[in-house]
Amino acid sequence: MAKYNPKKIENKWQEVWYNSDVFKAKNGSKKKKYYLMVEFPYPSGDGLHVGHCRSYTALDIIARKRRMQGYNVLYPMGWDAFGLPTENYAIKKGAHPSVITKKNTDYFKEQMKRLGWSFDWSREINTTDPKYYKWTQWIFVQLFKNGLAYKTKIDINWCPSCKIGLANEEVIDGKCERCGAKAEKREKEQWMIKITNYADRLIKDLDLVDYLEKIKIQQKDWIGESHGALIKFPVEGVEENIEVFTTRIDTVFSGTFLILSPGHNFIDKHKNKIENIDEVLKYREEAKNISDMDRTNQDKDITGVQLKGIIVKNPATNEEMPVWTADFVLEHYGTGAVFADAHDKRDFKMAKKYGIPLRTSIKPDDELLTQKVKNLEECFEEEGTLYNSMQFDGLKSAEARPKIIIWLASKGLAQPKISYKLRDWVFSRQHYWGEPIPMIFCKKCGWQPVDEKYLPVELPNVKKYKPTDTGESPLSLIKKWVDVKCPKCKGLAYRETDTMPNWAGSNWYYLRYTDPKNNKELADEALSKYWMPVDWYNGGMEHTTLHLLYSRFIFKFLWDIKAVPTIIGPEPYKKRTSHGMVLGEGGIKMSKSKGNVINPDMIVKQYGADTLRLYEMFMGPFEQMIPWDTKGVVGCRRFIEKVWKLFLKSQIPNPKSQTNSKFQIQNNELKRLLHKTIKKVGEDIEAMKFNTSVSSMMEFVNAWQKSYDMQDKKPACNGYAVGIAGRDLADFLKILSPFAPHLSEELWADLMKKPASAKGSGEAREMCCQQKWPKYDEKLIEEENITLIVQINGKVRDKINAKAGLSQKEAEKIILKSEKIKILIGESEIKKIIFVPNKLINIVI
RNA sequence: GCCCUGGUGGUGGAAUGGUAUACACGAGUGACUUAAAAUCACUUGAGCGAAAGCUCAUGCGGGUUCGACUCCCGCCCUGGGCACCA
DSSP: OOOOOHHHHHHHHHHHHHTSSTTOOOTTOSSOEEEEEEOOOOOOTTOOOHHHHHHHHHHHHHHHHHHHTTOEEEOOOEEOOOSHHHHHHHHHHTOOHHHHHHHHHHHHHHHHHHTTOOOOGGGOEETTSHHHHHHHHHHHHHHHHTTOEEEEEEEEEEETTTTEEEOGGGEETTEETTTOOBOEEEEEEEEEEOGGGGHHHHHHGGGGSEEOHHHHHHHHHHHTOEEEEEEEEEBTTSSOEEEEEESOGGGGGGOOEEEEOTTOHHHHHTTTTOTTHHHHHHHHHHHHHSOHHHHTOTTSOOOOEEEEEEEEEOTTTOOEEEEEEOTTSOTTSTTSEEEEOTTSHHHHHHHHHHTOOOOOOEEOSOHHHHHHHHTTSSOOOSOOEEOSSGGGTTOBHHHHHHHHHHHHHHTTSEEEEEEOSOOOEEOOBOOSSSOBOOEEEETTTEEEEOOGGGOOOOOOOOSOOOOOTTSOOGGGGOHHHHEEEOTTTOSEEEEOOOBOOTHHHHTSHHHHTTSTTOSSSSSOHHHHHHHOSBSEEEEOGGGTTTHHHHHHHHHHHHHHTTSSOGGGOSOSBSEEEEOOOEEOTTSOOOOTTTTOOOOHHHHHHHHOHHHHHHHHHHSSOTTSOEEOOHHHHHHHHHHHHHHHHHHHHHOOOOSTTTTTOSSOOOOHHHHHHHHHHHHHHHHHHHTTOHHHHHHHHHHHHHHHHHHHHHHHHSOOGGGOOOSSOHHHHHHHHHHHTTTSHHHHHHHHHHHHHTTHHHHTOHHHHSOGGGSOOOOOOHHHHSOSEEEEEEEETTEEEEEEEEETTOOHHHHHHHHHHOHHHHHHHTTOOOOEEEEETTTEEEEEO
């Protein structure tokens, strides 16, 4: 008997697959399409991670199943190859980043092929290819032309170690997401993208898509929509109002002072009116030096400075209010100013500290608490009932809000307003290895986009691309490249030397896969119409507020400007799911420094790709974090060997002739189990319950082994010792094949080579992965015999075998005759009998 | 502080109102072997018992129900996200 040799059969079938077009997505097909996508990797020098394997295998299983279900499947792969690690590595090794990238992508691709993933390699894309980033740049030009890209001086998060500006999303706990260095603040001119213009649609359109609920929630929280009102506070002695955004206009009657953020431009505009301006500006400087980390520390003492000489009027009470500045009020949220009252803990604390008068206007239901609140002993932040609020007294907070808005609006002092936490997207990076931003600055004409016919603006080939301490992009040192003619006046002008962030290339890659080589547009209209939107997109939770949000936004923009066919709809991904991280053994994160990284190559070498695939799916629930366990891999390998041996041992005759064969011993129980397994595996794949689909196949194989062993002991007719028909075996291989494709292919070929192939049945000539997904027989799944659970007072006391469809009366008759039950019931009175058909009977005594 | 997860054997986990612990790992015993590995068979939640069997166990405390890992209320803990957001 041939030994199971994964290396041999895996190489063999990979060669067959990748040299044929079985995995190729066909343009112009009449078949229904199915577009599956996994996040393309950043090709680091470390190679593939076992975490990649989890996501890629899962969608590979779905892709393979869809092909077997008759769909025209697009399951592509590419490289998100711009990025810092490559640049840093290149600097260290003195090689060009493009050379490193090529090396890394070659390595990744080889690894991927060794895992048997059914990617359509003819559609491979690479974000660092000028033919690709030509269109990334084109999108930027469109953003600029539509007023969504602008350059402005802002305080950016600056990583002193990477020497790069970071987007808010890239700062975690005040530290650089990549290297962990503490982020600093720096004022720089940066390109910004107005993603905030799309905040409402990015929330609203989540109703159109099928994303995991937690993904929707996280995106909504990140965008942070809150409904409230804009209130005007007239400034005494100046023709000006200070605007304040609030969600609690019901507390306006208790407002006794106003707080501006230290950077509020009112301070700049009225320097001469503020008597203690030096003190105020000093406070502003101090606030600037406090990192976001410290500024948002809740235990921190509240500080503030009064703007002496400035008085505003509360539009509701007409009373005079002093104006303060405090660093807990943020410049970039709402209007950068708040009105303060006794119904906010921070305001309350600040007023107590500086002796600012307070008043209350909301009372809780609790009498005792109300006294405390009125005596200013406790700060009540919740909603309640209004008092001290003129005609609104007695109203509940929620009822009062719209009424107060209408009342103040009639005086021109308020209006409803929706505010978002989402901020515009910092789009500049001061690095070499990224897409050049295709803009030209002319002293006379201002910023001008590069003429589209001159795209792409290619990265110049340079020797020095080390980031500079000044924060200028390394490209700025190349005078020959920087100096250009202004596209408008033809005078001397300068190229933008910043490059785009990592996320730029992945904003639109789903479109490119539909038409990867198009040189005239992003993608051909007919092709994107056919393939888009992506039917199922799987990726990491860590991209929910980054890549996923960005790419939804960019797609909406492209849709708005009709760069993609309108018929696709405004969302690029129909369905989004997410896999759990694979942790190191013991449940800690895998990292090079901890030395617990598992290299998929080693697992493939030792156990085979099919084993790795199976294990990655079997290890636990797909969406959950799971620690790696090399010991557990063994179990999957043993399962594969068991299948292998059983197949070869069984000496299967022609499955086609199964119906007439007298040699076959049909094991009905086994056949029933097979059909149950077909049903379960099919359904579990759709629900991404891969772990239970694997275990159900294991159960089937265990049962098969058992039935084989039994017949082995008393050999059946003519040496054909089988407990299952060849046709059923073929069905089993089909459901196994998405999980362990190489093994299935090999055994399929073996199965079909038997007498059947001589007759040349259609099935015999094709590969297992090209078969139709098997249907289960509904009738066969219905049990003939069942185990009826007998309970007394809800406790299991007996089990009886009975025919399916047994009626309550029949069941009662049987169990009341049973000696065991009789004893247990004894003298007690039977109060009630609950009967669940085919499952259980419960006697209540 | 707010939002989202999850809490079940020695371990990863299964069961979404009806037999708790499927499947796998590990451990133990046995078979084969000169031996080991591999493989196969059996045992494996805890306690009591010679056995039949009984009792107790799904983070903790209540509740609903004939019946609760599952539903409801309160609490504790793990992991993740957001966080002076007005």
